[in-house]
Amino acid sequence: xxxxxxxxxxxxxxxxxxxxxxxxxxxxxxxxxxxxxxxxxxxxxxxxxxxxxxxxxxxxxxxxxxxxxxxxxxxxxxxxxxxxxxxxxxxxxxxxxxxxxxxxxxxxxxxxxxxxxxxxxxxxxxxxxxxxxxxxxxxxxxxxxxxxxxxxxxxxxxxxxxxxxxxxxxxxxxxxxxxxxxxxxxxxxxxxxxxxxxxxxxxxxxxxxxxxxxxxxxxxxxxxxxxxxxxxxxxxxxxxxxxxxxxxxxxxxxxxxxxxxxxxxxxxxxxxxxxxxxxxxxxxxxxxxxxxxxxxxxxxxxxxxxxxxxxxxxxxxxxxx
Amino acid sequence: xxxxxxxxxxxxxxxxxxxxxxxxxxxxxxxxxxxxxxxxxxxxxxxxxxxxxxxxxxxxxxxxxxxxxxxxxxxxxxxxxxxxxxxxxxxxxxxxxxxxxxxxxxxxxxxxxxxxxxxxxxxxxxxxxxxxxxxxxxxxxxxxxxxxxxxxxxxxxxxxxxxxxxxxxxxxxxxxxxxxxxxxxxxxxxxxxxxxxxxxxxxxxxx
Numbered sequence: 001x002x003x004x005x006x007x008x009x010x011x012x013x014x015x016x017x018x019x020x021x022x023x024x025x026x027x028x029x030x031x032x033x034x035x036x037x038x039x040x041x042x043x044x045x046x047x048x049x050x051x052x053x054x055x056x057x058x059x060x061x062x063x064x065x066x067x068x069x070x071x072x073x074x075x076x077x078x079x080x081x082x083x084x085x086x087x088x089x090x091x092x093x094x095x096x097x098x099x100x101x102x103x104x105x106x107x108x109x110x111x112x113x114x115x116x117x118x119x120x121x122x123x124x125x126x127x128x129x130x131x132x133x134x135x136x137x138x139x140x141x142x143x144x145x146x147x148x149x150x151x152x153x154x155x156x157x158x159x160x161x162x163x164x165x166x167x168x169x170x171x172x173x174x175x176x177x178x179x180x181x182x183x184x185x186x187x188x189x190x191x192x193x194x195x196x197x198x199x200x201x202x203x204x205x206x207x208x209x210x211x212x213x214x215x216x217x218x219x220x221x222x223x224x225x226x227x228x229x230x231x232x233x234x235x236x237x238x239x240x241x242x243x244x245x246x247x248x249x250x251x252x253x254x255x256x257x258x259x260x261x262x263x264x265x266x267x268x269x270x271x272x273x274x275x276x277x278x279x280x281x282x283x284x285x286x287x288x289x290x291x292x293x294x295x296x297x298x299x300x301x302x303x304x305x306x307x308x309x310x311x312x313x314x315x316x317x318x319x320x321x
Numbered sequence: 322x323x324x325x326x327x328x329x330x331x332x333x334x335x336x337x338x339x340x341x342x343x344x345x346x347x348x349x350x351x352x353x354x355x356x357x358x359x360x361x362x363x364x365x366x367x368x369x370x371x372x373x374x375x376x377x378x379x380x381x382x383x384x385x386x387x388x389x390x391x392x393x394x395x396x397x398x399x400x401x402x403x404x405x406x407x408x409x410x411x412x413x414x415x416x417x418x419x420x421x422x423x424x425x426x427x428x429x430x431x432x433x434x435x436x437x438x439x440x441x442x443x444x445x446x447x448x449x450x451x452x453x454x455x456x457x458x459x460x461x462x463x464x465x466x467x468x469x470x471x472x473x474x475x476x477x478x479x480x481x482x483x484x485x486x487x488x489x490x491x492x493x494x495x496x497x498x499x500x501x502x503x504x505x506x507x508x509x510x511x512x513x514x515x516x517x518x519x520x521x522x523x524x525x526x527x528x
Contacts, residue, residue, distance in 0.1 A: 087493075091344065095495040101485055107492050290495060291346060 006072060007188040009250040013195060014068050021061060028053050049213055055295030063293070063302070067198070071191045075178060076122075078191065082175045083118040088299040090114070090167035092290035097159050102147070106160045109139040113168050121175045129169050129176065129311070136164045166277075166300070166307055173310040174198070180317065192251035197313050200244045200263055201270045201305045208236025208271075225278040233271060240267035253321045262316065269312050270305030277304035324384060330408050331380040339369075339376035342493040343483060352473060352500040353377055357385050358433040359503075360472045362460055364522060365442035366481035371409055373477055373496055374440055384410075387432045388440040391416050410437075414459075416445060426463055433467055443518065447486045456519060461511035464504075471503035474521040 032050050070081035094107055113136050120128035140157045144150065174194060182189030209232070216229025244263025248254040254262060277300055281289060290298025339345040354361075363374060375383050388405065392413035395402040405411035412428040424430075432439050441463075443456040464472050476499045484491040501521045506514065 088344075091493055092495060094492075095479060095482070099482070101488070104488060104490075104492060108490075111493070292344065 007182075007192060010071070010188045010192050010195060013192075013199070013247060013251060014071075017064060017068070017199065021057070021064060025057050025061075028057060052295055057295075059293045059295050068195075071178075071195060075190065078178045078194070079118055079122055079175050082171070082178070083114055085174075085299060085303065086114050086118070086168050086171055087111075088292060089171060089289075089303060090163050092292065092298045092300060093163045093167060096284055096286060096289065097163070098284075099159070100152075100156075103156045103159070105143045105147075106140055106156055109136055109143065110160045110163050110168075112139070113164050117168050117172045118175060121172065121179060124179070126176055126179075129172055132169050132172070133161060133164055136161060162280075170307045170311055171303060173314045174306065176314050177310065177317070186253055188251045193313075193317065196244070196247055196251040197266070197310060198306065199247070200240045200266055201309055202302075203243050204236040204240035204267050204270055205274075205302075205305050207239035208232040211235030221275060221278075224275050224282055228274075228278075237264065237267040237271070240264070240270065252317075262313075265316075266309045266313060269308040273307035273309065274304045276307065277301070327384055327408060327410070328380045331375060331383045335372050335375050335383075336380075339373050339496065343369075343373075343479075344495045345373060345376055346495070346497045347377060347500065348497070349500040350377065352503060354438060354471055354473060354503070355382060357436045357438040358467065358470045359438045360433070360460065360463065360467075360470060361386075361438060361440045361475055362443050362472060362518065363440070363475040363477055365444050365447050366477075367447060367484045367486065369480045369483045369491065369496075370442070370447075370477055371440065373480055373498060374475060375409065377475075377498060377500075382438075385437045386410060386440060387412055387437050389414050389429060389442070391446070426459065426466065429459075429463055430466065433463075433470055439463075443515075456515050458511050458515055460518070461506075461514040464506040464514060465511065468506040471505060472518070473503045474501035474518060475499070476501065476522055 028050065032054065035050060066081065070077040090110060094110065099107065113132050116135060117128050117132045120131075137157070140160060144153050144157070174197070177197060178190040178194040180186060180190045180193055186193070188195075208228075211234070212227065212229045212232025215231040215235070218230045219226065220228045220230050220233050241260050241263035244266060245256050245260035248259025248262070249256060252259070277289070281287065288297030289300040292299050293302055296302050361374060363370060371388050374388075375386060378386060387410040390405050390409075390411045390413055392415055395405045395411060395413060412432060414428060415425060429439055429441075441460050443460050445457045460472065464470070477496065478499075479494060479496040482492070482494045483496065501524070504514075504517060504521070
């Protein structure tokens, strides 16, 4: 896929996304100016959400610019971008997990799975996602055989396999989606499908965050994620379903009605992904996975809604269309 | 004349490795001394500590950095000794002081007199990961000798996981550097100064 072959609907949606960002940035700018003016008049205005929104938006601009540039530059650049995402997610995961000196070879195995997975996908081997976790387990088996001691094998290999599954195999489905060739029905090709998935999941996250901060009272799952509210989940889920229903005919072979249902499923799986990563963070005693993305946290804090929705979307497309 | 090997090692290896592959994150980078003379003191767990400290500076600034290394480990004629001297501008110090050797801080004094930035690891060796060993008092004697030179404590975290003592191959994992408030010799006792420094390191690991 080269720049000359980009579909008009992809360009249209990308333009719309930048329009949304512009709108959000100016709204927050006006809100910050208004809050400053009111507080200088002596009226009490406490809007602690504003500075965080500003930081989040800044990061959104950078992420959106990098993502859309790679989409426009073609499949090779998209795969390189997604491999970098896998690396960043794996690095921050391994940086916070309790590893011991003897497990260092296991960490190597995890990193080595990135070129394996993306190399295979680049060569059109879609089964990469199925073989990579097994390859990782085989490598860990070889390592434990050479070390000759089975102590803590399950715990340390489970740590590695967890990282490989989330950072490389699950998120690697984004690379499989972008590799789907443009053909009958797939009007905007792989880039259109990837843009669709990422946009509907991320808009769900954004609405979930804003609704949770402004409307939410009742905490949905206090044991896993103290900041998530029922209102947030309802808002995020509806936003994902509506955005999917609206955009599906332009970027995917799916119609409006089916798009709504697929969007609902993507939204639910997005919530489940977020909660699964929340459970991991809670268990490790962390609020965020890292500090790579100011305002958001780590790379996995931003990508957690894609962990289950990307594999679902890929297999749904392959099986149903 | 600029040292091309040092500058390019910094540009092509040290900064991409630490800032890129290891995602080095700096808090309070504005407290770093941009010109010498100054003394950087840091906790020490890994050979990568020195790389992390160098990566805090631009190639031009890093050309004035000089690490103090142990003479018995970084031997003349060994590869690691050559790298330390050639790339990291290392000066050597004796870990065990012998009266016959004369002033143990003469090398450090020369660096500060030349207006350069000295890197000192007061623990004296790479300690246990995450545990601050007992600090050696050399830095206090040096601060007493140069009361106008700032002593800047830098707390490094995560570096011990990249390449712990005894490991051979480094791994890309995230690293953070917290720069503490610069301190000056305020009179009094060397023990007071070292206690102050210990507090600075302990406070940084909580922040």
